[in-house]
Amino acid sequence: MPNATDFLLAVEDLTVSFDGFKAVDNLSFYVDENELRVIIGPNGAGKTTVLDLICGRTRATAGSIRFRGRELTALREYEIVRAGVGRKFQNPSIYEDLTVFENLEISFPRGRSVFGALAFKRDAEVIERVEAVAESIFLADQLNRRAELLSHGQKQWLEIGMLLIQQPDLLMLDEPVAGMSVAERVKTAELLHRICADRAVLVIEHDMKFVEDIAHKVTVLHQGKRLSEGPMHAVKTDPKVIEVYLGH
Numbered sequence: 001m002p003n004a005t006d007f008l009l010a011v012e013d014l015t016v017s018f019d020g021f022k023a024v025d026n027l028s029f030y031v032d033e034n035e036l037r038v039i040i041g042p043n044g045a046g047k048t049t050v051l052d053l054i055c056g057r058t059r060a061t062a063g064s065i066r067f068r069g070r071e072l073t074a075l076r077e078y079e080i081v082r083a084g085v086g087r088k089f090q091n092p093s094i095y096e097d098l099t100v101f102e103n104l105e106i107s108f109p110r111g112r113s114v115f116g117a118l119a120f121k122r123d124a125e126v127i128e129r130v131e132a133v134a135e136s137i138f139l140a141d142q143l144n145r146r147a148e149l150l151s152h153g154q155k156q157w158l159e160i161g162m163l164l165i166q167q168p169d170l171l172m173l174d175e176p177v178a179g180m181s182v183a184e185r186v187k188t189a190e191l192l193h194r195i196c197a198d199r200a201v202l203v204i205e206h207d208m209k210f211v212e213d214i215a216h217k218v219t220v221l222h223q224g225k226r227l228s229e230g231p232m233h234a235v236k237t238d239p240k241v242i243e244v245y246l247g248h
């Protein structure tokens with residue numbers, strides 16, 4: 001077995017059972033720093049459950065999830081966020097009646113108490129970060145627009161921005177391009193390439209063209225187990241993968 005501390009994320013022998021049904025079954029995989037990993041597989045393979053386990057929404061029955069060497073399975077969801085793991089769900093959870101700026105601003109990590117000149121300095125820091133993130137998510141010219149007026153794709157980008165502003169070391173995205181136009185998909189691929197310069201990204205995706213565009217490596221799940229893993233060109237010619245997934 002590889003040495004877990006050599007990786008940003010080491011998932012080992014992970015199992016979760018729901019009333020005896022193993023949705024994730026003795027699964028191991030390892031993600032490097034700055035890697036863009038895509039998890040693919042048929043409906044019900046356990047992909048979303050893997051992300052739920054990593055972010056602490058679902059508790060593992062057995063196995064370990066180490067992030068920078070730290071065990072996550074015992075932590076609560078907010079502790080996992082603070083440890084540097086950000087997660088975007090399939091449906092955007094933005095504040096529709098706030099502007100793009102305000103949505104990004106309220107996502108800025110709080111915590112330190114600030115007074116007087118320090119508060120002023122902090123405001124400048126927040127504005128600078130909001131503007132930088134807005135630029136990267138293609139919304140620099142939409143900062144004062146109410147979020148409800150954005151297109152579906154722009155809402156997805158805004159939610160990615162709300163995670164980026166917290167500067168996670170691992171960003172997890174569940175079907176980020178579902179419902180997007182072709183042009184929006186191209187821009188999202190560009191965005192993901194850019195953001196993995198500073199962090200690792202773990203994506204669940206069904207759109208194989210998009211997977212080819214973004215993945216450094218692909219992990220194929222089937223019945224909660226790892227069926228295949230490697231670069232997309234190798235995975236897509238793997239007879240086991242064609243049989244259970246790509247051939248359908």
Ligand SMILES: Nc1ncnc2c1ncn2[C@@H]1O[C@H](COP(=O)(O)OP(=O)(O)OP(=O)(O)O)[C@@H](O)[C@H]1O
Nearest residue numbers: 018022023041042043044045046047048049050221
């Ligand atoms: N909380 C739960 N209780 C019981 N069963 C669950 C629970 N969460 C997931 N499952 C089951 O675990 C299996 C894996 O589900 P999961 O959503 O992880 O699959 P998936 O690969 O993400 O599928 P899809 O591509 O359709 O989103 C499914 O059979 C699902 O019904």
